[in-house]
Amino acid sequence: MRHYRLSRQITLSMSIVAAIAVLMVFVGTFIFYTIYLIWFPPPPGPPPLLPEASDFILIAIFLLLGLAIAIHTALRLTRRILAPLNSLAEGARKIAAGDLTARAVAGDRSLGETAQLVDDFNAMAQRLQDVAQSxxxxxxxxxxxxxxxxxxxxxxxxxxxxxxxxxxxxxxxxxxxxxxxxxxxxxxxxxxxxxxSQRLDLRVERTDLVKEVQQAVNAMRPALEGAGFSVQITTEPLTLPCDGARIRQALLALLENARRYATPGTIEIRMNLDKQDVVIAVADEGPGLSAEFAARAFDAFARAEPSRSRKFGGSGLGLSVVRAIAEAHGGHARYSTSEKGGSVFEIVFPIDGAPADSNAASCAPKV
Structure with a gap:
């Protein structure tokens, strides 16, 4: 109902104005002639069938009074409507000139549509400002x-x-x-x-995921063993439509992340089915992520405390790449804490390989 508040108010106001004008003419004329006929009785004989000139003048006076009230009411309603629209126009001009901090003022929020329009404009302006800052x-x-x-x-x-x-x-x-x-x-x-920008294309084909996992581990094994890690793999045979090279790239990013930041020990790689999803997990023995950093670990250029970043290096893009590849497959990336207190990073995507959102075309097989 709130989406029709403005049109309802306009219709109601104009109807009241029209009713007031008609009532003023009718009631005013009735009262005037009642008093007039008491003071000045009509001459004997039948009354005239048509109004006389004085009658037209009287009707015109009452119509003018009704029109004045209608204009006054229309002007007040117009000002209520134009105030947020003028603020909206001024805000748009400032943003076009480069001032992304400009915002519109809703004013009278009883006008539902204009208030909603201003709120949407302010949300868009805030989004533009956030994008520019980003x-x-x-x-x-x-x-x-x-x-x-x-x-x-x-x-x-x-x-x-x-x-x-x-x-x-x-x-x-x-x-x-x-x-x-x-x-x-x-x-x-x-x-x-x-x-x-939702333009990450995938080369989707039937892929042996166990083979992709083994290739990623073999590529990273010398570096991992040199840093004091051993690798334990737990998988089950899986062949499904996906971009094997991208999955391998995401797994390499997780292994590199573990090599840089985890405590030397065992890195466990698990791949299993969870209902209709494939889950590829990389677990280490610590020290894990703080609760504050875990909430933004997959954001681009997100880094843990500065001392660790300076010591171990890294661009802060590895986990964001993992998330991007998982989302391109219609899935997601997530973090949890292992029973040993270490980190567990997981790539989750549907078995059928089709995206779960509207960007299905980005994962369609290339011909």
Missing amino acids: MASWNATIAHELRTPLTILRGSLHGLADGVFEPNDKLFRSLLTQVENLSRLVEDLRVVTLSD
């Missing part, structure tokens, strides 16, 4: 993440060009590591950005 933060963070490897590469290459450094395998491997870090950062940024 973009500024993203640009600053990306510049910061790119600056370190680029500075190392530039300094090393200048040293080679000036003869300060002697070319050797160790130096070349160091430069190659920085290039690989840059490539990984750019790829992570691409995945997260495409996911945010």
Whole structure:
């Protein structure tokens, strides 16, 4: 009912105005002639069939009074309607000029539609402001993440060009590591950005998930064992439609996250069916995430306490890539605490491989 409040008020007001005008003409004329005929009795004979000139003048006077009341009422209603609309227009002009803090004032909230329009406008303006602030933060963070490897590469290459450094395998491997870090950062940024714009395409085909898990573990095993970790895998045969390369990429990100931040020990990888979903879990032995950080762990560039970030490095994009890939498959990523007090990161997506939302086209098999 509230969506029709304004139209109802306009209709009701205009109906009252019309009724007042008619009643003023009828009642005013009746009262006037009653008094007039008492003071001035009519002459004998039949009354005239048509109104005389004085009658028309009297009717016109009462019509003018009714019209004046109607104009006054219409102007008051117009001001009530125009006040929030003018505020809305002014806010739109300020936002168009670059002032994203501008907001409209609803004024009289009894006008349901205009108040709702102002609320929607303010919500849109707040969203624009949040997006602009997020973009500024993203640009600053990306510049910061790119600056370190680029500075190392530039300094090393200048040293080679000036003869300060002697070319050797160790130096070349160091430069190659920085290039690989840059490539990984750019790829992570691409995945997260495409996911945010709902344009992350997947190459969906029948995939042996056990094979993808084994490939990811084999790729990370030397680094994990070198950091003091052992890997325990628990899986069951699963072949279903998905993008195997993306699933492997997400699992590699979880293993890299464990290598950087977990306490050396056993990393358990589990893959099982949960009703209509596939669950791939990576569990470590600690120290886990704080409750505050766990709520935003999958956000882009989210990092734990600064001391750990400085010690272990990382761009803060790994878990956001995991979430992006899970959501592109119609699923989600989640975090929980293990019985040992460690972290459990899970990728959950439907068995049929079809997205659960309206972006089904992004996961359709490519021809």
